[in-house]
Amino acid sequence: MASIRDTGPPAPCPEPFNMAAQVLAPAARHPERIALRILRPDGVERWSYGQLEAAVRGTGAGLRASGLAPGDRILLRLGNTVDFPIAYLGAIAAGLVPVPTAAGLTAGEAGKLAAIIEPAAIIAGPGIALPDPAPCPVLDTGALRTMRDAAPCDWETGPADRLAYIIFTSGSSGAPRAVMHAHRAVWARRMMWRDWYGLEDGDRILHAGAFNWTYTLGTGLMDPWAAGLSALIPGEGVTPAQLPLLMRRFDVTIFAAAPGVYRQMLKSSEELDLPRLRHGLSAGEKLPETTRAAWEAATGRPVFEALGMSECSTFISQSPARPGPPGSLGYPQSGRRIAVLDPDGRPVPHGREGILAVSADDPGLFLGYLGAPEATAAKFARGWFLTGDAVTMAADGAVRYLGRDDDMMNAGGFRVSPLEVEGALNAHPNIAESAVCEIAVKRDATIIAAFYVAAVDPGEAALAAHAAAHLARYKQPRRFIRVPALPRGANNKLLRRTLRAQWEAQHDPA
16 A cells, blocks of 8 residues: 555635734633743743733734835844744734744854845844844844834734745755745644644643744744643743753643753653643654653653654644554644655555655645745655655554655754855865764764864864854754765765764764
8 A cells, every 4th residue: 555644634724814813812712811931940921812912913013113014024033032922923913024043043144044035124132143234124122022012903814825934944955945934834733733732721831942943933832822721931041950840830731842852851850740741742853762761751751752844844743642653753643645755756655665745735834945946846746745754654654754865964953954064164274174964972862073174183172163153053063073084975975874874883872
C-alpha cells in the first residue's frame, strides 16, 4: 500500500476573517478571565482578555495613525516582554504585516532581513540591535505603549487567504527566506488542539520559549487565547532550573518546550514534583528517546511530540488520545493529507524511506517566499509541498523521522543553514575554508561545530569572538576544530555528513 494518509477535509475558515480577531474572540465572552501570566520567582504580571484586547486594538489604531497603511510590513525587534505579542497582534488587527525576528540577531543580520522585506517601520526594544542605517522610521517601546490607550481600531477583515504575517527561516541556499502566511493560518492551527495538545477547559499552558519564537507565538500564546485558556510565559531571566517551582506555584497543566529545555530541567533534579501537570509538549527538533524516558521517570507524566516547519507549523503529532508507537512522531492530524514520496514525487510503499509531503491545499500552508517565486515553486511537486524531511510511514499512518534530506542544522529549535555560518567564519582573515555541521557530544545532545582549514591557527577564542560579532548566539558554533583538509565528493561538493561521521567515529558520544 502507498504511504499516503488523508484524514478528511478540515473545517472551512470563516469569511471575512482577521487573525487577531479570531485569537482574541474570547474577550467578548470572558473579558475578566486571565489570558496571560508572565512568571518570575518574585512575582507575576497578569493580563485579562479585556485588557489584552484593548491594548491590541489601541496599538492597531496608533500604528495606523502614525501613517502606516494596510499591507505595510513592520519589522519587530523586541525582547521577551508583553510588548511583542501586543505589537504583533496590533499590527494584524489593523491590516498591517508584522515580521517577528529573534532578539539576538546582530545589526548586520537584521539589516539583511530588512533588505528582503523592505519594512515601512521598525518597532524596537531597548538594547536590541537594529539595521544600520535604519531603512525606515523606528518606533521605540515608549511610543508603542502610549498607543495602547488609543480608541480601539476596527478589525481589518477580508479574505482569509490574504497575507497576515511573515517569519524568517534559513533555506538550504544559506540565505534567509521570508515565509509569508495568510490569516487562515491561525484557523488551521485548530487541528492541533485535539490531535497534539489535548486541550481541556481550564488548562493553564506554560511555554518555556521566548515570545518572538514562532513555536511560542503559536503553541504558547495564539492557540491558548483562541481557545479561551490561560497562557503562561517565563519572564526574562528565568532559568530552566526555576521552571518546576513556577509550574507548581501557578498550577500548570500543560508544559511546552524544545527538547533542550527538558534536558536542562532534568539536570536540576532527578525527581520533579508537578502535581497538576497532565503532560508535556515537544517540538522544534527531534526529542531524544533518552530525554523522554528520563522526563517520564522524573515526573510520571508523558511528553507528546510534533513535527512541523516554518512553512506549515505542526501537522504530525502524538496526543493523549493517540500517543503513537515508540520511536514515532505520531500521526497526521485530522484534516491533513500527508504522503511520503520518492524522488519522482510518487508515494512510496509503507515502511520505505521517502520525503515527507503535505497537500498543497493544506489551509495552514504558507503563501510562498517573499520575492522568491522560483524557490517557492521548487518546494512543490504533483500537488504536494515537499518538507525535505526523510521519514517512513507505517500501515496505520504512524510516521517515523529519519532526518533532513539536506545539511540543515537545528540549534535549540531554530533551523540554521551551515552556509550562513560558514560564510561568516570564512570572512576571518586566517580561515582558508570551513565546514559547519551538528555533531553528537552525548547520546541525546548535539551541538554546532565548525571544522576549519588554516595555515596559521587563530585559536578557538579568536574564532568564537569573530562568530559572536557576526552571528546570533544560537547560530554560533560551540566547538572549533582545525583539520588539514575538508572532505569533498567527485564534483567538489563539501561532504558535511562525512565530516560528522568521521568525527563521531573518533569520539564516542555515549
